[in-house]
Structure formats: structure tokens, C-alpha cells
Amino acid sequence: KAGVTQTPRYLIKTRGQQVTLSCSPISGHRSVSWYQQTPGQGLQFLFEYFSETQRNKGNFPGRFSGRQFSNSRSEMNVSTLELGDSALYLCASGLVSGQGYYGYTFGSGTRLTVV
């Protein structure tokens, strides 16, 4: 069974540019969450999508946005990149039932470097 696929694995962008990262969840998983990991702040929640709707959002500026498609694949976009956006961006997919979340699986991440 395929895992969570994040593309690209590595990315170098210039300040002021925008970037789009992609996450394909495990087949059947409808929840996709995004996280940012930096040495200074550790892991922080960005947002979660479920059935093409944003369910939750963390404390990040509006430059960070996302969406989910009907096949559950998700993208996140960061506009007007800043040096501080350099980080490992992780997504995780989960199977959701009436009792809660199951099969929570992380992707390998996209390492974004802003220069």
C-alpha cells in the first residue's frame, strides 16, 4: 500500500516568490494536515483539510493557504516568501470515522529553502 507522497522533496526559492507543495494521502484517507518544522519553533500545525473543506487553521499569516481536491490530494501555497519560511513542510493523512482518527501517517516532507 503506497504511503503519503509529498512533492517535491527539495525546493529552493527566492524571497518574494511563491511556492506550491503537493501531498497525496494514502488511498481512502480523506483528512490531510500540514505542518511546518523549523529548528527554532519545532513542529507547528498549519491547517487540516477534510472532504475538500478546511476544518482547522493554525496561527500562520494569510500568505499560507491550502486546498484539497476531490481525490483528497492537497496542495499548500506560500506567497511572498520570506527567509523565515525556510523549513521542512510535512503533511499527514488520516482515516476518519465516527469514532475519530485512525491510520495517521506522515509523508517524508518537502524541504524548502528561501534565499
Add this chain to the structure above:
Amino acid sequence: KNEVEQSPQNLTAQEGEFITINCSYSVGISALHWLQQHPGGGIVSLFMLSSGKKKHGRLIATINIQEKHSSLHITASHPRDSAVYICAVRLGGQMEYGNKLVFGAGTILRVKS
């Protein structure tokens, strides 16, 4: 004060030792995760707990909901266990807050042979 506190921050052990990593939280949660991250690597979800105890191989995770505390134990530790172990809690009721995770700062574990 952080909502999720882990201790210790750093831990060095000899191969074969029994290891305990602790996690305390101050908010209502629906579940708690223990995650493992190797240097330069992705994150692996080791356990998801909402009560009691779970065991997988040499790893054991326990949670005490009343005391808002969880522990991760590693028996017969091995150098390949060297990694960062992260505690994360899912806020609120089962579906109330969706899947928002709040993370501890992590425990850096080094097991020497």
C-alpha cells in the same frame, strides 16, 4: 507555559538500558501521539493513545488521562533507537477540533553501543 511539555530534552543511554520519556499536557485532548524522527528523516507515528497502554515490539506507551501525563518506554535499547521522540496531542473532543495537533519540543535520544 507550553501546552505540551516533554522531559528530558536530551537523553544518552547505554545499549540495553530501559528508557523512559515523559510528556505532560495542560489541555483537554482526544488523543496523544508518540512520533519518531531520525536525523534528516521523516516522521513515523509510533502510537496513538486515548487511554491505557499500547505495546509494539520493544516500545510501550502509556497514558493517564486524569493526570494528563504519558510515558514512552523503550526496553533493551539499541543504537538504532537513536532519534528524536516527539509527543503530540490532539485537542478537544473526538471531532470537535478536527485534527489539530500541538507538539512537544521533542526528546533527543542517543543510545551508545
